[in-house]
Amino acid sequence: MIFGETTVSGVYVLDIEPQEDERGFFARTYCEREFAAHGLPARMPQASVSYTARRGTLRGLHYAAPPAREAKLVRCTAGASFHVALDLRPGSPSFLRHAAVELLASTRRALFVPAGCAHGVQTLEDRTELFYQMSEFFAPELARGVRWDDPAFGIVWPPAERIILERDRRYPDFDPAQVAGFADYV
Numbered sequence: 543m544i545f546g547e548t549t550v551s552g553v554y555v556l557d558i559e560p561q562e563d564e565r566g567f568f569a570r571t572y573c574e575r576e577f578a579a580h581g582l583p584a585r586m587p588q589a590s591v592s593y594t595a596r597r598g599t600l601r602g603l604h605y606a607a608p609p610a611r612e613a614k615l616v617r618c619t620a621g622a623s624f625h626v627a628l629d630l631r632p633g634s635p636s637f638l639r640h641a642a643v644e645l646l647a648s649t650r651r652a653l654f655v656p657a658g659c660a661h662g663v664q665t666l667e668d669r670t671e672l673f674y675q676m677s678e679f680f681a682p683e684l685a686r687g688v689r690w691d692d693p694a695f696g697i698v699w700p701p702a703e704r705i706i707l708e709r710d711r712r713y714p715d716f717d718p719a720q721v722a723g724f725a726d727y728v
Contacts (some may be wrong), residue, residue, distance in 0.1 A: 543556050543557065543559060543573060544556065544558075548627070548643070549640075550640060550659065552654075552659070552728075553629075553641045553653070553655060554582070554654040555643055555651060556615075556651065556652040556653070557649075558570065558650050558651075569650070572615065582656070583611075583677040585677060586615065586676065586677055588678070588679050588680060589675050590676070590680075591619075591672065591673055592663075594671075595668060596668055596705055597665050597668050597702065598702030598703050598705055599665045599705040601662065601707070602660065602662025603626065603662035603689070603690055603713075604660060604661055605658070605661070605688075606678065607686045610657070610678050610684045612677055612678040613654065613655060613656045613676070613678075614653075614661055614677075615653070615674070616652060616653050616655070616673070616674050616675075617645065617653075618645035618646055618671070619647055619672065620647050620669060620670060621646075621666070621669055621670030622645070622646045622647065622665070622670060623644070623663050623665050624643075624645075624700050625643050625645055626660075626661070626697055627640060627653065627655045627660070627661055628640040628688070628695060629659050630720075631727045632718065632724060633724075633726070633727070633728040638694065638695065640696075642697070642698075644666070645672075656727075657677070657727050658721075658724040658728070660688055662690055662697075664704070687709075687710060689715065689716070690706070692716050
């Protein structure tokens, strides 16, 4: 796997290294040793799939509050999607900066989002499916979010007729007190 750094500390774009022959190819998409060598959580005890029927659907920006230290590895397995990883770790050199990446099923690229970063996704095609691996078990009582269009973040999303869950629309303006518990996540 090829680990590409982004503008946000600890956020990586991962590309596969296919071993090709006349049948097609075989490639690793996750390796505990390689993750550990990059200082990333090697334990990924939970996996999930997200299917979205319509282009323009926006989910997020979501994160898990302390004491959870949920990191995510996300890959687009069908369709196309635009992802944002927003750094909410007060001690990070990239605090409140974001990395934006397109994930396409055709490229098999993945995005690693560390604990203390919020993640949001907007589908670019109908029938988009994402595969997630998480470093922690989901704890609904720790699920939180920040508003996708909060001017404090300056995120430019692709133009679309957006479909957004009311919960995601109602997140309040960002308040640094929300993320004070992430100070030691760097």
